[in-house]
Amino acid sequence: MAETAAPKTSPETDLSLRTSPAELLRAAFEAGSVPGIVELREINFLTMVGLRVSRDTDAGERIASVTGGLPATCGAVSGTGDASVLWLGPEEFLVVAPVEAHESLGGDLIQALREALGDGAGQVVDLSANRTTFELTGPRSRAVLEKGCSLDLHPRGFKAGTALSTEIGNIPVVLWKTGDESYRIHPRASFAEFLGRWILDAMREYASPEVP
Amino acid sequence: MLLISCPNCGSRDETEFHYGGQAHVAYPENPNELNDREWAEFLFYRDNTKGAFAERWLHSTGCRQWFNMLRDTVTYEIQAVYPMGAPRPAAAPPAAESGTASTAPDSTTTGTARPSIAATSTSTASRSTTAPEGATK
Numbered sequence: 524m525a526e527t528a529a530p531k532t533s534p535e536t537d538l539s540l541r542t543s544p545a546e547l548l549r550a551a552f553e554a555g556s557v558p559g560i561v562e563l564r565e566i567n568f569l570t571m572v573g574l575r576v577s578r579d580t581d582a583g584e585r586i587a588s589v590t591g592g593l594p595a596t597c598g599a600v601s602g603t604g605d606a607s608v609l610w611l612g613p614e615e616f617l618v619v620a621p622v623e624a625h626e627s628l629g630g631d632l633i634q635a636l637r638e639a640l641g642d643g644a645g646q647v648v649d650l651s652a653n654r655t656t657f658e659l660t661g662p663r664s665r666a667v668l669e670k671g672c673s674l675d676l677h678p679r680g681f682k683a684g685t686a687l688s689t690e691i692g693n694i695p696v697v698l699w700k701t702g703d704e705s706y707r708i709h710p711r712a713s714f715a716e717f718l719g720r721w722i723l724d725a726m727r728e729y730a731s732p733e734v735p
Numbered sequence: 736m737l738l739i740s741c742p743n744c745g746s747r748d749e750t751e752f753h754y755g756g757q758a759h760v761a762y763p764e765n766p767n768e769l770n771d772r773e774w775a776e777f778l779f780y781r782d783n784t785k786g787a788f789a790e791r792w793l794h795s796t797g798c799r800q801w802f803n804m805l806r807d808t809v810t811y812e813i814q815a816v817y818p819m820g821a822p823r824p825a826a827a828p829p830a831a832e833s834g835t836a837s838t839a840p841d842s843t844t845t846g847t848a849r850p851s852i853a854a855t856s857t858s859t860a861s862r863s864t865t866a867p868e869g870a871t872k
Contacts, residue, residue, distance in 0.1 A: 597744045597798065612798040613743060673748045687744075688797045690751060695796040 543567040544655040544715035548723075555723040557730045561661035563722055565715075566707075569656050570625040572618040572633055574608070575646040582643025589639045590618060598685040600699070606632060609686040609697060617650070617697065619709075625651055654697070655715045659722065660705040667725045668706065672698065692721040740816055743798040755791030757781045758803045759823055784808055789823045 545552075545565045556562040576583045578593050587593045591603030594610040602608045606620040624630035626649070636647045659667065665676050671692035675681060686699035686707075694717065697709040710718045737749035763769055763777055782788070788808045793801050805815040805824060815824045 612800060615799065689747070690796055693750070 541568060544712040545657070545719045548716060548719045551723060552719065555726055555730075557661070557663075557726065559661065560729045561659065561663040561667055561726050563657060563659050563719075563726060565719070566656040566658055568622045568625075568651065570618075570620040570622060570630065570632060571650045571654060571709075572620070572636055573646065573648040573650040573653075574616040574618060574636070575614055576616075576640065576643065577614050577645070580643060580645075582640050582645055585639040585641070585643070586636060586645075586647075589635050598687050600684055600686050609699065611688055611697070614645075617709075619656075619699075625649075652712065654709040654711050657708040657710070657715075657719065657722065658701075658705065659708060660702075662704055663726075663729045664704055664706055667722060667729075668698070670725045671721065674698070678703065692718060692725075694718045694721070737811060737813070739792065739794075739804070739813065741794045741797055741800075742802050742816055742818060743800055744794060747794070747797060751794060751796040753793045753795045755793055755801060758789040758791045787814060791819070 543565060549565065552563050552565065556564070574586060574590075574593075576586055576593075578584075578587070578595065583593060590601070590606055590608045592601035593608055593616055594601045597610055599610045600607050602618075606618055606624065609617040609619060611617050618632070618636070620630075620632050622628065624632040626633055633647065633649050640647050668691060669676055672689060674687060674689050681687075681700055683700050683702050686697055688695070688697050690696065691698065691708065691710075694710055694714045696714075696718070699707040699709065701707050708718070708722075738746050739749055739752055740746050741752075760777070760781075763773070766774070769777070785808060787805055789803060789805050791801055792804050793799070801819050803817050803819060803821065803823075804813060805817075806813050817824060
């Protein structure tokens, strides 16, 4: 978007020109967060790469060597270092990496994946602008999610380090449990504002003292 | 709300799925030889079964994969979930009227496929699912 409008500039300039999907909710996220109980923020511009490749093929093994493995089952997350690979389907994966991994900032992740795929059957697509990332943390974060997600989010079934495609507040998202009390929510960009407001509304009761 | 057991993802809410219509509708072997009536029957005519019904489903907000399901249209009981291309499993006994339902679909929906079906039911089923699956993607 901003990149095509302006000629190639320095990374700092590009970053300042970009607008994240939930940018206009930034202040509302800060105001709506309840420190120590449940907090919400947007993580901007993470690098995301869509992979479509069969794990059993040579191309799949080459890509797995770049990403540090491809997850085998629903919910599994693999990856070493900064980049994580989320299972979306039997032959479909989402790589989530830090901002700096993107080509426009000098990263080589996407190029490395393209080279690993080579002429094998599959796809490597830069999807960084497809989804944004919300981070919901705090002891009440599970209670907030349970208002709009029908999955069993209890820790006995949904452990840290798993990611599932599902719906929250009727919005299709990838829900990634990154820690015991922290979740990453990846909604598509056009749903980010709605889902952000929905989560803020779900968080609101925890700002008040609990009624015995 | 149905709780549907996706072969890849496990039990999920019905709202995560999309319905794909009747399963095992064979693509005509020689589409050029069909007359308009037969072509229309292949495209648009589907069974309205009371009892066990084989249908296609897509887990659209999950793994985005198609699968087949045997569902009772009266009780909504899900009797079987099986992969695309697999033959239709035998209908579970409970629904009384569903006994003959498994043979009826092919004869009514696919005009020219009728004579060639004679062989075995499994070969028909596997051939029938390949074309609709490709057509939907």
